[in-house]
Amino acid sequence: MRAEDRFRLKSDQADNATTGNTYTDSAPGFDIVNVKVLCKDEDGAYSATGFQPLIADEVGVEAQIANIQMYVTYYVGTNVWGADNWPAGQTVTKPMVPVAENPLVYRTSPSNDIPVQRQDQVVQYRVWASYLGGDTFFKQQETFDNPSWYFPVDLNQTFAAQGWSPYYIVYGVPWGAVWINEINAVDQSEDSYGLYTWNNQYIEIAVPAGVELEGWMIDLVTGPHYQSNTIKIPAGLPSQEPMTNGYVFLSSATPIKIPLVLHCPR
Numbered sequence: 275m276r277a278e279d280r281f282r283l284k285s286d287q288a289d290n291a292t293t294g295n296t297y298t299d300s301a302p303g304f305d306i307v308n309v310k311v312l313c314k315d316e317d318g319a320y321s322a323t324g325f326q327p328l329i330a331d332e333v334g335v336e337a338q339i340a341n342i343q344m345y346v347t348y349y350v351g352t353n354v355w356g357a358d359n360w361p362a363g364q365t366v367t368k369p370m371v372p373v374a375e376n377p378l379v380y381r382t383s384p385s386n387d388i389p390v391q392r393q394d395q396v397v398q399y400r401v402w403a404s405y406l407g408g409d410t411f412f413k414q415q416e417t418f419d420n421p422s423w424y425f426p427v428d429l430n431q432t433f434a435a436q437g438w439s440p441y442y443i444v445y446g447v448p449w450g451a452v453w454i455n456e457i458n459a460v461d462q463s464e465d466s467y468g469l470y471t472w473n474n475q476y477i478e479i480a481v482p483a484g485v486e487l488e489g490w491m492i493d494l495v496t497g498p499h500y501q502s503n504t505i506k507i508p509a510g511l512p513s514q515e516p517m518t519n520g521y522v523f524l525s526s527a528t529p530i531k532i533p534l535v536l537h538c539p540r
Contacts, residue, residue: 304405305340312336341406344370344380348388348399352429356437357400357414370401393446396429398439415440423519452487455480455523477505479524486511487524
């Protein structure tokens, strides 16, 4: 069964593995309902009770979009890549509902999200919507921005010959943890004489924004005899706004020196 067939579910099939029921491929549709004129109170805001314009009134208009049901369907793993290729019976569909603050934005329910996955698992997903009034129409997600923090990983490039899919990777790090994010021990560059030098060594540490690492230490082990040096992180680093997902990053000096010189604040 094609994935496009799997997406064309009727609403009562949501949150179950997909089946063969299909909708006719067509342009998406919707209904416009609850249309009314809006009058203003003395403070200039739209009135919650006044809907009959008077001679001096400016008039607004309100309407709602109806008969749209949105879903997200997901497939766990990379054995089959591409939303159009997922095997029948191996996907799960979750309904999405409008949020109170903005009815044009849909979300899954916190009580019915995609469940917890194991470390480093890849989850492919795709959002789609159907029109429930009269004739059945269908529209699905066609774009995906690869998260910048995944660089240089881009699974849609890796599996380009197979297909395309939105996805996320489950990081094996608990919330609030500190970890070494990058190590560049021997980065070479070419000088004006065509000679290669090693001058861009660094260690990058991911830290929850605002966390003080005073007294934390990094042990560097080098050479055939396992010689070690210890880097002790000093106190007094200035605070910094979160850069990525609530984290900031510490980088050692270039090249790595003892004592440690930090380029970035905590």
